[in-house]
Amino acid sequence: MKRSQTFIRTTKNAPADEVAKNAQLLIRAGFIHKEMAGVYAYLPFGLRVLENIKQVVREEMNTIGGEELLMTTLQPRDIWEKTNRWDDAVVDNWFKTKLKNGTELGVGLTHEEPVVDAVSPYIDSYKDLPIYVYQIAAKFRNELRAKSGILRGREFLMKDMYSFARTQAEHDELYEKAAAAYTKVYERLGIGGQTYRTAADGGYFTERFSDEYQTVSELGEDTIYIDEVKKLAINKEIYTSENLVKLGLKKEDLVEKKAVEVGNIFPLESKYSDTLGLYYTDENGKRQSIIMGCYGIGVSRVMGVLAEHFADDRGLVWPESVAPFRVVLINIGSSSNVMKNTTEVYEKLQQSGVQVLWDDRAEARPGEKFADADLMGIPHRIVTSEKVGDGKLEYKARTQSETKNITLSELLNILVV
């Protein structure tokens, strides 16, 4: 698209009430707008990043057989009372509201109960299982304190998947398949190297561990102990010698790091399915419990983590997989030669399916265009000008400082693999 077509603008100053780097950069670049504490709107370019992250997650969930659906934000009280999660004394970060007639409703903070409710009519027989269902939707949690920009909001975007298996063995298989998919997601998002599968508390109803995906970061709220060789970690919360033995980890191999939880998966056993009356009939006509698993990725949080991690003193440095545009095209000067050359590149890139932002602003000087391109973190930069000359393009990667002159076909070779 052309820069002149968007309403957004970048700023040199970040708002004073934002301390977190992710929020400062994303606001300066015009990607997000703070509506209130812990609640952010996604502006056009920020939304592109968010959608790209969603797409990566979606593709990996689909690959393992996940079926996407969309649950509701408004929640009926009864199903949550059945599992004893309605009472504020049990779950204290509900947002709740009321119908005109006084009926209490919950505002979705997680979706185990409603998912069970939704799939119940379709699961009767062993032939109906196993399944994975997932959604990518907003979650609402009444946190005492929102912080760290989009890393901890009261409204945030989450991918949550739920698996339904016939046996514990089948569940374990689904669980590990999802774990492998998670590893792929973080690799594709560019944070595979610093994201660790981390053993954590499985919850009060299971003896098993849950697994968190923790990305090493100074902003982290968790402390984890990492075994770099095994690419595994253990959360400080359960860091006991007994657990180390269970996990096959040795104290002397571990390094302590702060980390941000970018995802988690955990076994639900048959707590929700049993409680909500969801069973299946096996080959022998006998009623059996369904073993569930639950798999979350904080999509908007991941965006914040990426913004924190991929940044330098000039701004954001998005990985290719999530960048709002792959190429920013900057024309310097507007002589007919330059405009002709630029238009050709722009059209060719679009025809090739490359997402390109043409900074076509006539009033913006070169330095301003460069600064904006850097701030927005677009991976590839192309400059056209009289100086570069006809038929040539100046290329620079966001991660590098040197430029080189290339031809349009050489550019396409770089971008279209």
Place this chain on the structure above:
RNA sequence: CGGGGUGUGGCGCAGUUGGAUUAGCGCGCUGCGUUUGGGACGCAGAGGCCGGAGGUUCAAGUCCUCUCACCCCGACCA
């Protein structure tokens, strides 16, 4: 929820200690002109009633009371 801090044009700030000309500055914005390879320059403009309410006073952005919001630390949580 405990502790600390902050609210002044779209953004960043000064002014509040010791109340008093028409509330300033930078960025951004509008117009004209000159510029055009790393956030240009000149001239001329527009835009705030100082988070909100109440009070003290001849006089309040500055003092008092209440209130709302935001940030940081902690506890809690994806």
